[in-house]
Amino acid sequence: MPRSSGPVDSPARLSLISRHLAPDYPLNTPYTVERHPDNIDTSLLPKTQTRALTTDTTPANMSTQPEHPTLLIPGPIEFDDAVLNSMSHYSESHVGPGFVAVFGETLSMLRKLFQTTDPSAQPFVLSGSGTLGWDLVAANLIEPGEDALVLSTGYFGDGFADCLKVYGANVTQISAEPGSRPQLPEIEKALSEKKYKLLTVTHVDTSTGVLSELKNLSELVHRVSPDTLVIVDGVCSVACEEIDFDAWKLDGVVTASQKAIGCPAGLSISMFSGRAIQAFQNRQTPPTSYFASMKNWLAIMQNYEAKKPSYFATPSPQLVRALHTALTQIVAQGVKERFAAHKAASDKIKAAVAALGLKQVAANPDDQAHGMTAIYLPETVKGAELLPKLASRGVVFAGGIHKAIAAKYIRFGHMGVSVLDPSRGHVEKAIKALEEGLSECGYQKA
Amino acid sequence: MPRSSGPVDSPARLSLISRHLAPDYPLNTPYTVERHPDNIDTSLLPKTQTRALTTDTTPANMSTQPEHPTLLIPGPIEFDDAVLNSMSHYSESHVGPGFVAVFGETLSMLRKLFQTTDPSAQPFVLSGSGTLGWDLVAANLIEPGEDALVLSTGYFGDGFADCLKVYGANVTQISAEPGSRPQLPEIEKALSEKKYKLLTVTHVDTSTGVLSELKNLSELVHRVSPDTLVIVDGVCSVACEEIDFDAWKLDGVVTASQKAIGCPAGLSISMFSGRAIQAFQNRQTPPTSYFASMKNWLAIMQNYEAKKPSYFATPSPQLVRALHTALTQIVAQGVKERFAAHKAASDKIKAAVAALGLKQVAANPDDQAHGMTAIYLPETVKGAELLPKLASRGVVFAGGIHKAIAAKYIRFGHMGVSVLDPSRGHVEKAIKALEEGLSECGYQKA
Numbered sequence: 095m096p097r098s099s100g101p102v103d104s105p106a107r108l109s110l111i112s113r114h115l116a117p118d119y120p121l122n123t124p125y126t127v128e129r130h131p132d133n134i135d136t137s138l139l140p141k142t143q144t145r146a147l148t149t150d151t152t153p154a155n156m157s158t159q160p161e162h163p164t165l166l167i168p169g170p171i172e173f174d175d176a177v178l179n180s181m182s183h184y185s186e187s188h189v190g191p192g193f194v195a196v197f198g199e200t201l202s203m204l205r206k207l208f209q210t211t212d213p214s215a216q217p218f219v220l221s222g223s224g225t226l227g228w229d230l231v232a233a234n235l236i237e238p239g240e241d242a243l244v245l246s247t248g249y250f251g252d253g254f255a256d257c258l259k260v261y262g263a264n265v266t267q268i269s270a271e272p273g274s275r276p277q278l279p280e281i282e283k284a285l286s287e288k289k290y291k292l293l294t295v296t297h298v299d300t301s302t303g304v305l306s307e308l309k310n311l312s313e314l315v316h317r318v319s320p321d322t323l324v325i326v327d328g329v330c331s332v333a334c335e336e337i338d339f340d341a342w343k344l345d346g347v348v349t350a351s352q353k354a355i356g357c358p359a360g361l362s363i364s365m366f367s368g369r370a371i372q373a374f375q376n377r378q379t380p381p382t383s384y385f386a387s388m389k390n391w392l393a394i395m396q397n398y399e400a401k402k403p404s405y406f407a408t409p410s411p412q413l414v415r416a417l418h419t420a421l422t423q424i425v426a427q428g429v430k431e432r433f434a435a436h437k438a439a440s441d442k443i444k445a446a447v448a449a450l451g452l453k454q455v456a457a458n459p460d461d462q463a464h465g466m467t468a469i470y471l472p473e474t475v476k477g478a479e480l481l482p483k484l485a486s487r488g489v490v491f492a493g494g495i496h497k498a499i500a501a502k503y504i505r506f507g508h509m510g511v512s513v514l515d516p517s518r519g520h521v522e523k524a525i526k527a528l529e530e531g532l533s534e535c536g537y538q539k540a
Numbered sequence: 541m542p543r544s545s546g547p548v549d550s551p552a553r554l555s556l557i558s559r560h561l562a563p564d565y566p567l568n569t570p571y572t573v574e575r576h577p578d579n580i581d582t583s584l585l586p587k588t589q590t591r592a593l594t595t596d597t598t599p600a601n602m603s604t605q606p607e608h609p610t611l612l613i614p615g616p617i618e619f620d621d622a623v624l625n626s627m628s629h630y631s632e633s634h635v636g637p638g639f640v641a642v643f644g645e646t647l648s649m650l651r652k653l654f655q656t657t658d659p660s661a662q663p664f665v666l667s668g669s670g671t672l673g674w675d676l677v678a679a680n681l682i683e684p685g686e687d688a689l690v691l692s693t694g695y696f697g698d699g700f701a702d703c704l705k706v707y708g709a710n711v712t713q714i715s716a717e718p719g720s721r722p723q724l725p726e727i728e729k730a731l732s733e734k735k736y737k738l739l740t741v742t743h744v745d746t747s748t749g750v751l752s753e754l755k756n757l758s759e760l761v762h763r764v765s766p767d768t769l770v771i772v773d774g775v776c777s778v779a780c781e782e783i784d785f786d787a788w789k790l791d792g793v794v795t796a797s798q799k800a801i802g803c804p805a806g807l808s809i810s811m812f813s814g815r816a817i818q819a820f821q822n823r824q825t826p827p828t829s830y831f832a833s834m835k836n837w838l839a840i841m842q843n844y845e846a847k848k849p850s851y852f853a854t855p856s857p858q859l860v861r862a863l864h865t866a867l868t869q870i871v872a873q874g875v876k877e878r879f880a881a882h883k884a885a886s887d888k889i890k891a892a893v894a895a896l897g898l899k900q901v902a903a904n905p906d907d908q909a910h911g912m913t914a915i916y917l918p919e920t921v922k923g924a925e926l927l928p929k930l931a932s933r934g935v936v937f938a939g940g941i942h943k944a945i946a947a948k949y950i951r952f953g954h955m956g957v958s959v960l961d962p963s964r965g966h967v968e969k970a971i972k973a974l975e976e977g978l979s980e981c982g983y984q985k986a
Contacts, residue, residue, distance in 0.1 A: 181627040223853035257830040360856030407669035410806030
């Protein structure tokens with residue numbers, strides 16, 4: 095990939111390459127004239143911690159993790175053993191050749207997860223929560239006083255709007271009733287009335303389980319307001335819902351490590367289009383964050399992917415190694431197969447929920463997420479009564495968090511190994527616990 | 541601790557308490573009226589992953605980690621086995637009672653590490669790199685147009701100044717020559733000339749190994765400019781250099797997980813005084829960051845410490861568990877004993893460096909850090925030549941990163957288990973490798 099050809103806004107810090115060497119590894123610093131030949135003696139590189147990588151979706155062996163309640167909330171999710179083992183990798187330098195190679199591969203594999211082959215697209219992996227992705231968008235892709243159109247399908251859409259406002263954007267928000275999503279005609283009307291720098295949409299709002307439709311939405315934006323950047327909050331969708339970054343002409347997808355990607359929490363993960371990077375580079379004013387500034391991170395990410403050590407702030411080698419393991423599994427399985435597996439599990443779960451006589455928060459089947467299900471409780475049952483009964487059966491669901499309906503529903507997350515590894519039996523266990531728990535609460539299907 | 545009495549700037553988000561329940565755990569949400577009795581049935585709580593906690597500083601057994609090069613850079617550092625094992629803790633809800641208790645204890649233990657018993661002091665633990673601590677200060681404790689005085693002893697002092705500027709502060713910087721630090725008379729002069737909202741000082745600048753003196757500095761500030769907040773960048777000092785938060789009247793110390801605290805990278809850790817929190821609460825303008833906003837985090841941290849589940853952005857249960865294990869060990873040993881052990885190891889290392897006829901970047905012994913040593917190379921030896929020779933002996937040192945002298949020195953980090961667990965033999969191994977490596981480069985003591 096021709097990564098060195100682009101116009102890189104090279105910050106002064108970029109040049110500060112830490113050199114924790116690295117046997118015979120090419121130095122990458124402006125402060126020394128020495129350059130090593132490319133004959134890297136790999137025998138001197140840190141030994142890789144070799145642990146079995148579980149890429150088979152139906153392993154014969156059970157998990158090696160201690161017995162524990164099955165976590166079926168919409169993130170964090172249950173982890174694959176190999177991913178979890180990567181978290182306790184021995185300490186290594188963040189600019190040493192072993193870690194640099196792993197980080198570089200991680201960034202390259204993200205391109206496959208997002209289905210982008212456009213070399214101008216740029217992945218970022220930063221230490222932080224998923225929320226940091228909002229700051230990355232708000233501090234770099236829009237300038238104070240510019241307009242943003244936020245489509246909200248719940249708590250997290252509202253949060254993205256709040257974040258944009260903090261950074262000085264003028265936010266117009268189209269919010270749907272809980273359980274539904276803004277419709278294309280009203281979005282088209284809004285786009286026609288004002289020139290928006292960017293539009294944001296929450297692919298799956300974790301508070302409602304409402305799935306937004308990206309393909310038609312992006313087509314609409316490109317037709318009606320072609321300069322508007324299409325930004326997706328994919329925290330609860332990346333790695334379980336289809337996202338075709340190039341084909342759908344998306345400009346940004348921000349997500350986190352702890353949901354369908356199946357890595358422990360602690361990483362903000364994102365992909366931006368060449369057009370989005372250009373918008374950042376064309377800013378009239380400097381980015382309004384330091385830690386979330388693309389000015390500080392862009393060249394660092396490009397260097398890591400080119401396997402060159404580079405420093406702005408210390409990444410977490412353990413979390414990045416875990417992400418590397420998770421992405422290796424995802425790529426080995428194939429992303430389309432992964433999406434299909436999540437859809438199949440979701441269909442089964444939604445059928446079971448309907449069979450229990452329960453309704454979903456997302457009323458329209460087309461609006462229902464495939465990695466989680468937000469389930470309305472029977473009128474006679476309270477979440478505070480039901481959830482402990484599930485917990486006593488070893489199943490952890492989440493309560494509601496959408497302000498308007500919080501006490502009326504519960505959330506069942508079904509992502510990653512819990513649906514990809516049938517031998518774990520998580521889905522069946524959860525459905526059975528739900529049936530029995532409701533029954534114990536006195537509920538009987540009408 | 542009376543945490544509920546303070547005037548909390550309660551953001552709307554605070555109320556959004558996720559309830560991934562949690563057998564019979566008290567609900568904490570405004571959306572339900574149910575309240576559970578306090579009879580938490582702990583038999584239903586997730587089982588704790590029991591692994592031996594190594595608090596003994598001289599364990600009889602060797603590390604269980606695979607053989608790997610000894611990482612002696614000034615962070616990340618080598619890890620204790622128990623800390624590393626905590627990283628692969630099975631998945632758990634970030635608002636479940638097991639994790640909430642661990643996070644709460646972690647925050648409370650930070651008070652002991654910083655030696656503060658003042659209930660108005662407030663710890664923060666956020667997902668992010670150490671650099672995020674600068675944003676936390678710059679976005680919350682100073683408003684655009686206000687003045688900051690930055691004392692710089694190297695690369696990281698300059699970075700803190702850059703960050704403050706991004707957030708609109710007017711920065712006056714006092715920079716010392718590489719290897720020295722700004723002196724009190726010139727600081728007093730600056731403080732007398734202008735009213736600064738805050739002063740920042742890098743306790744140990746990782747680029748130079750220069751140690752700044754905090755006690756006398758803080759006394760000076762409180763005498764000459766009592767309203768000025770005293771903010772310390774303690775990334776390379778917390779848990780290896782004495783910091784007496786209350787006695788020295790500090791207003792903020794920001795640090796990271798991966799240095800002397802001995803936890804993998806990925807957490808921004810900080811402590812702020814009641815006076816600093818008051819300065820935040822008295823802002824005329826809102827905080828200029830979202831992810832780094834105290835408005836979003838303050839109540840969350842207070843809730844976690846009170847063992848109440850609370851949500852703004854998902855923390856990393858694995859990293860927080862590892863930090864909990866690290867802090868449990870630190871508190872068990874006693875912080876003063878820990879500081880003394882680092883000083884003793886540092887004295888030994890600095891004597892060995894002198895015996896080799898080498899000079900330190902920090903010329904004055906009083907200005908020399910105790911968790912790292914920045915060593916000038918002999919004129920005839922280049923870092924790019926020496927570092928691989930150390931690596932071939934299983935020792936990883938870091939190159940120089942201070943722009944003015946980068947090629948002329950190397951950095952030796954000596955923090956955490958590498959100095960606290962003599963059975964590992966890291967210090968002796970490093971000194972021997974340095975001797976042999978220099979010799980192989982043709983260096984002989986004059």
